[in-house]
Amino acid sequence: MRIPRGIARTGLTVLAALTLGLVVLILVSDRPSRAVTFFFAGPFLNLYSFGNMLGSAVPLMLTGMGIVAAFRASVFNLGGEGQVYTGALIATMICLALPRLPGWAGILLSLAAGTLVGAVLAGLSGLFYARWRTNELLSSFLLSAAAVLIVDYLIAGPLDDPASNLLATPAVASRFRLLRILPPSYLDAGVAAVLLLAVLLTVYLFKTRSGYELRMCGSNREFAQYGGIRVGLYLVLPMVMSGGFHGLAGGMSILGTHYRCIQGFSVGLGWNGIAVALIGRNHPLGVIPAALLYAYLEAGAQAAVLHAGMSFEIATLVQAVIFYLVTAQGLISWIPREGLLKHRGRPPLRGRRKR
Amino acid sequence: MSSLLSVLHNALPVATPLLIAALGGLLTELTGILNIGLEGLMLTGAFFGFLVAGMTGSVALGAAAGMGAAGLLALLFAYACLKLRANIFISGIAINLLAASLTSILATRFFGRKGIYRTEALPSLFKTAAADWTGPVGRILLDQSLFVYAGWLLALLVSVALYRTSFGLRLRAAGHDPRTLKALGLRPTRYRFAAIMLCGLACGLAGAYLSLNLEAFVPNITAGRGWIALVIIFLGYRRPGGIVIASLVFGLAESLSNFSQGFLDLPSQVILAFPYLISAAALVVYSIWEYHRHFVSRFRLPPR
Amino acid sequence: MGCDRGDPVGVHLRLRHITKRYRVNGVLANDDVSLDVREGEIHAIVGENGAGKTTLMEILDGLESPDSGEIVIRGRTAAISSPREASRLGIGMIHQHFRLVRPFTVAENVVLGLEPRTRLGLLDRRRARRSVRELARRVGFDIDPDRRVGDLSVSQMQQVELVGLLYRSAELLVLDEPTTVLTESQVAELFRTLRELAGAGKTVLFISHKLREVLSIADRITVMRRGRIVAHGRTGEFDEQRLTRIMMGDEDPEPPLRPSTAPGEPVYEIRGLTLHTPGREEPALKGIDLTVHRGEIVGVTGISGSGLAELEDTVSAMIHGQGRVTSGELRLRGEDVTDLTCHQLRRRGFAYVPSDRLFRGVSLDSSLSDNLAVPVLRKMPHLVFVGDARLREHALSLQKAYGIEADPSLPVGTLSGGNIQKTILARELSHPAALVLFSEPTSGVDLRSTAVIFRRLFRLKAAGAAVLVISTDMDEILTLSDRIAVMYQGSIVRILSGTPPPTREEIGRLMLGGGSHHGTNRTGAP
Numbered sequence A: 001m002r003i004p005r006g007i008a009r010t011g012l013t014v015l016a017a018l019t020l021g022l023v024v025l026i027l028v029s030d031r032p033s034r035a036v037t038f039f040f041a042g043p044f045l046n047l048y049s050f051g052n053m054l055g056s057a058v059p060l061m062l063t064g065m066g067i068v069a070a071f072r073a074s075v076f077n078l079g080g081e082g083q084v085y086t087g088a089l090i091a092t093m094i095c096l097a098l099p100r101l102p103g104w105a106g107i108l109l110s111l112a113a114g115t116l117v118g119a120v121l122a123g124l125s126g127l128f129y130a131r132w133r134t135n136e137l138l139s140s141f142l143l144s145a146a147a148v149l150i151v152d153y154l155i156a157g158p159l160d161d162p163a164s165n166l167l168a169t170p171a172v173a174s175r176f177r178l179l180r181i182l183p184p185s186y187l188d189a190g191v192a193a194v195l196l197l198a199v200l201l202t203v204y205l206f207k208t209r210s211g212y213e214l215r216m217c218g219s220n221r222e223f224a225q226y227g228g229i230r231v232g233l234y235l236v237l238p239m240v241m242s243g244g245f246h247g248l249a250g251g252m253s254i255l256g257t258h259y260r261c262i263q264g265f266s267v268g269l270g271w272n273g274i275a276v277a278l279i280g281r282n283h284p285l286g287v288i289p290a291a292l293l294y295a296y297l298e299a300g301a302q303a304a305v306l307h308a309g310m311s312f313e314i315a316t317l318v319q320a321v322i323f324y325l326v327t328a329q330g331l332i333s334w335i336p337r338e339g340l341l342k343h344r345g346r347p348p349l350r351g352r353r354k355r
Numbered sequence B: 001m002s003s004l005l006s007v008l009h010n011a012l013p014v015a016t017p018l019l020i021a022a023l024g025g026l027l028t029e030l031t032g033i034l035n036i037g038l039e040g041l042m043l044t045g046a047f048f049g050f051l052v053a054g055m056t057g058s059v060a061l062g063a064a065a066g067m068g069a070a071g072l073l074a075l076l077f078a079y080a081c082l083k084l085r086a087n088i089f090i091s092g093i094a095i096n097l098l099a100a101s102l103t104s105i106l107a108t109r110f111f112g113r114k115g116i117y118r119t120e121a122l123p124s125l126f127k128t129a130a131a132d133w134t135g136p137v138g139r140i141l142l143d144q145s146l147f148v149y150a151g152w153l154l155a156l157l158v159s160v161a162l163y164r165t166s167f168g169l170r171l172r173a174a175g176h177d178p179r180t181l182k183a184l185g186l187r188p189t190r191y192r193f194a195a196i197m198l199c200g201l202a203c204g205l206a207g208a209y210l211s212l213n214l215e216a217f218v219p220n221i222t223a224g225r226g227w228i229a230l231v232i233i234f235l236g237y238r239r240p241g242g243i244v245i246a247s248l249v250f251g252l253a254e255s256l257s258n259f260s261q262g263f264l265d266l267p268s269q270v271i272l273a274f275p276y277l278i279s280a281a282a283l284v285v286y287s288i289w290e291y292h293r294h295f296v297s298r299f300r301l302p303p304r
Numbered sequence C: 001m002g003c004d005r006g007d008p009v010g011v012h013l014r015l016r017h018i019t020k021r022y023r024v025n026g027v028l029a030n031d032d033v034s035l036d037v038r039e040g041e042i043h044a045i046v047g048e049n050g051a052g053k054t055t056l057m058e059i060l061d062g063l064e065s066p067d068s069g070e071i072v073i074r075g076r077t078a079a080i081s082s083p084r085e086a087s088r089l090g091i092g093m094i095h096q097h098f099r100l101v102r103p104f105t106v107a108e109n110v111v112l113g114l115e116p117r118t119r120l121g122l123l124d125r126r127r128a129r130r131s132v133r134e135l136a137r138r139v140g141f142d143i144d145p146d147r148r149v150g151d152l153s154v155s156q157m158q159q160v161e162l163v164g165l166l167y168r169s170a171e172l173l174v175l176d177e178p179t180t181v182l183t184e185s186q187v188a189e190l191f192r193t194l195r196e197l198a199g200a201g202k203t204v205l206f207i208s209h210k211l212r213e214v215l216s217i218a219d220r221i222t223v224m225r226r227g228r229i230v231a232h233g234r235t236g237e238f239d240e241q242r243l244t245r246i247m248m249g250d251e252d253p254e255p256p257l258r259p260s261t262a263p264g265e266p267v268y269e270i271r272g273l274t275l276h277t278p279g280r281e282e283p284a285l286k287g288i289d290l291t292v293h294r295g296e297i298v299g300v301t302g303i304s305g306s307g308l309a310e311l312e313d314t315v316s317a318m319i320h321g322q323g324r325v326t327s328g329e330l331r332l333r334g335e336d337v338t339d340l341t342c343h344q345l346r347r348r349g350f351a352y353v354p355s356d357r358l359f360r361g362v363s364l365d366s367s368l369s370d371n372l373a374v375p376v377l378r379k380m381p382h383l384v385f386v387g388d389a390r391l392r393e394h395a396l397s398l399q400k401a402y403g404i405e406a407d408p409s410l411p412v413g414t415l416s417g418g419n420i421q422k423t424i425l426a427r428e429l430s431h432p433a434a435l436v437l438f439s440e441p442t443s444g445v446d447l448r449s450t451a452v453i454f455r456r457l458f459r460l461k462a463a464g465a466a467v468l469v470i471s472t473d474m475d476e477i478l479t480l481s482d483r484i485a486v487m488y489q490g491s492i493v494r495i496l497s498g499t500p501p502p503t504r505e506e507i508g509r510l511m512l513g514g515g516s517h518h519g520t521n522r523t524g525a526p
Helices: A005-028 A032-044 A047-071 A080-097 A103-132 A136-156 A190-207 A209-219 A221-226 A233-258 A269-279 A287-308 A312-328 B002-030 B038-056 B059-083 B088-111 B132-142 B146-164 B166-176 B178-183 B188-214 B225-235 B240-261 B268-295 C053-060 C083-088 C106-111 C125-138 C154-167 C184-199 C211-217 C240-248 C308-315 C342-347 C357-361 C368-378 C388-402 C417-429 C447-462 C474-480 C504-511
Strands: C011-021 C028-038 C042-046 C068-073 C076-078 C091-094 C172-176 C203-208 C220-225 C228-234 C266-276 C285-293 C296-301 C324-332 C350-353 C435-439 C466-470 C483-488 C491-496
Touching: A005 A032, A005 A287, A005 A312, A032 A047, A032 A287, A047 A080, A047 A190, A047 A233, A047 A269, A047 A287, A080 A103, A080 A136, A080 A233, A080 A269, A103 A136, A103 A233, A103 B268, A136 B225, A136 B268, A190 A209, A190 A233, A190 A287, A209 A221, A209 A233, A209 C368, A221 C357, A233 A269, A269 A287, A269 A312, A269 B088, A287 A312, A312 B088, B002 B038, B002 B146, B002 B166, B002 B188, B002 B225, B002 B240, B038 B059, B038 B088, B038 B188, B038 B225, B059 B088, B059 B188, B146 B166, B146 B188, B146 B240, B166 B178, B166 B188, B178 B188, B188 B225, B225 B240, B225 B268, B240 B268, C011 C053, C011 C203, C028 C042, C028 C053, C028 C068, C028 C203, C028 C220, C028 C228, C042 C053, C042 C184, C042 C211, C053 C091, C053 C172, C053 C203, C083 C091, C091 C154, C106 C125, C106 C154, C125 C154, C154 C184, C172 C184, C184 C203, C184 C211, C184 C504, C203 C211, C211 C240, C220 C240, C240 C447, C266 C308, C266 C466, C285 C296, C285 C308, C285 C466, C285 C491, C296 C308, C296 C447, C296 C474, C308 C324, C308 C435, C308 C466, C350 C417, C357 C417, C368 C388, C368 C417, C388 C417, C417 C447, C447 C466, C447 C474, C466 C474, C474 C504, C483 C504, C491 C504
Parallel strands: C042 C203, C042 C220, C091 C172, C172 C203, C296 C466, C296 C483, C350 C435, C435 C466
Antiparallel strands: C011 C028, C011 C068, C068 C076, C220 C228, C266 C285, C266 C324, C483 C491
């Protein structure tokens, strides 16, 4: 069976990343053999760690899909971190503010609110870009960075749960918590919804007219406009979708895993979403195995930290190295007109003439 | 009146790292590469500058080390972008993540603990003595550390290099029309590489200044300054002169907000968020201004 | 007729048995090509697209290396490994798409790569300026070294390129299709310059498919077809008919005749259109009045910079972001369409074949099937499931009708230039349209395909479409148009009706502003 070249390259990169992670572990850890064992086998030790690994992949799948939605339109959402975090907080607050709602209503409402918040945050950047050519990379990042700080403040301050040792909000009522499907791990039923979303996104992108138009705008915006596609729409819509996915990721993390908004719980979800999208070759279905892989690496690192006394930053370093390798291995050839900023061609063309 | 003076006086040291980093970023931007990794490069410079200065007791060595370390990181960035043809934005993010985790780990390793690191062994940065007879303005301009003047000097050097040397000409050509350079037998990649390395050195210097000036190092000491430097590049219309002005404006704004922190009762995180929010606002305002300048205000509409 | 200055003495360039096969697609681009170019002569290489001229040029320029064969320059065998090497050997090339950095000044462009330095190592602008002025004077140009190249006219840009070659001491000047972007009078100017340069000892290699021009400037002509040399000799031995026959082989397509259908009611009206662009005080379009009727082909022509591009962008609603209509209106079938977007125009029956084929007409990274799918998808609701099979079927049927032989799932970027143009035509013309806009329809297209395109346009006219053709190519305009509007500096100088048939001289004069009514608008009745 011949493996297509692109996938072979991806595989090689992943392998290289794992090897490098291994090397770093051996070099840095005090007890290398133990660290290595736990790094690679840790997640499979028992149902708890295995289920948790799967569970941690779920928000990654969502952020990965969010990045795919934007990348396919050649729009860049660098504000994932803030969108996830803010979405998580809003979802928590809704549950806390309306404890008497029936379970399903609260879940739906809070997830919808989280999605909405993320969508608005990213959508603002998209709007600024469509209307005034404001660089959306910078604006999305700046807004998100500010949002993270503000949410940090809110959690540590007015919304802090005095009863808990953590810097976190109070926990949401148990009726709002998603069903655990692999106890004692925290893998929840949300995974089914996320898988469904991946399929829906795939169908949207590749089998509908709107998805086609979005991809055309990503390939060549001038051509898209020339062909009668509303380019302005596809500057904002992908950002809105992207932010929505990120916000949803935040909400689902709360309702499925943490049950309260802990300060800094979501650090890295945004950036890792980008890596996951890349490993998944910018395809919603590819994001699923990519997120699983990433989650595996993270779970392995955590196991090494827990059982082999490795420090937390090392795990972050391993992830960062992997991120670098992933981006640098030329997987990106299919991102339209890679490399220079100039590839985006002429300024975005607005949908309406003005007198 | 003296509080106004102190705000003005502080604006310059605050603006300096922004200015230096933005000048570095300008070089790469003019070759067509928007370097998102400025933040990571600065952080690397801050850490290694602090580390080496603390160990050797020399500010100069510290600055050099900061520049060198950031230069190495920039090398990674250049390799990814130019040789492996990776997406420049994602490579920039990778640089930021690498720097953040690396500096954090190494800090814990070297200092054996987490948190803020201080050193007393550091000589205070060389400052020119303010002559009494120059008055308040003189004190603002002259009572600054060497770094501040280095920043201005750098702005001048970059300006000359870009517009008065053949290197600068070719560098700008690489950004405008790399095909033409290739047709002339020159390699745009070489100039991009040079730009990235120079950018790394500049950001290393800017970062080193941050930690050396503070005589401390905290993980994430850069607090978004790398991103602000990016915004400054655009606000300065991608020219050294404009960048000087824009960085001064930001320096003034931050100095002002630091000053007002004294009597405004705002939580620390909100204060930290200010630079981001102000930058975002500045970015949007700039875009609107540019948009109107280009597409709206020039045209007087005749009555229909 | 070519000037006959007696046999020049030596051989400047000798190509012996150059063969080149592209590995990518197996095409034999140069098949045992041998040719001599003599010192101080003007030598033309003619041939259709795909004849191998471009490949030969790329070999000379060091961009490609031949599989076999040798290159001898002034008696010494040379291996041209890079453009820099070619330059060192005295070969200077001007490509069809200029290699100039537009934001830079003339002087900066000329010296780029070989910059004069002062003692301090800085750029010596004064010396650069002086060199440029001297060299320009030597060939009779009048260029201000400090002007931005982006502000210059196309023929001036070409002059800058020539000066650049002289600056680099090029002895063998190779020009690739230099006249495609020039008007008649600019061509004459260029030829004058070339003769002077040849007289001063330079050798000129001139590559073109414009036979009339070649016959007027060249000393000797070489004809290529399908990678081989099929004829060569002194210019005096050839005439246009003979050249065409040799170039085309046995096939000699008759230029199709324009059907004379009487035009119907007005379909598209431009009234008093004024367009401002950012950065310029003067409007790019001033008070344009033009009407296109049913079953009529209206041609708009002018030199580059006279507003043709802006007109194209305005009519096609692609002008957003690059200009604003400040007065006047556009009407399609009576409806005011001035403020509409491309999207809305398309819905009202607008088809458009742009001059910028690669970056506007297609999406190079997308598949052929995707590129052809746009009009089909446009008719569907946004979120309905559309199968790949259906799009593929549609693509294949269009491919069959237009003779595009390729796998529809491959990206369009892998297709040849001719196939790309066919793709655009297939997509745009396969659905009935009220107004069809064609810009530079046969630019860079070989004779055979040109005839095919002309035929399609005439079929459109016969079917009752309103066709607007914008082109700088006078032959094309004359063949196609029922009426011709000539633009100059943003206004329509004159609209020539079919009777009496307009002449090239008349149009040429109008293109340079010499109108019988001194630039005031005048609409010609159909």
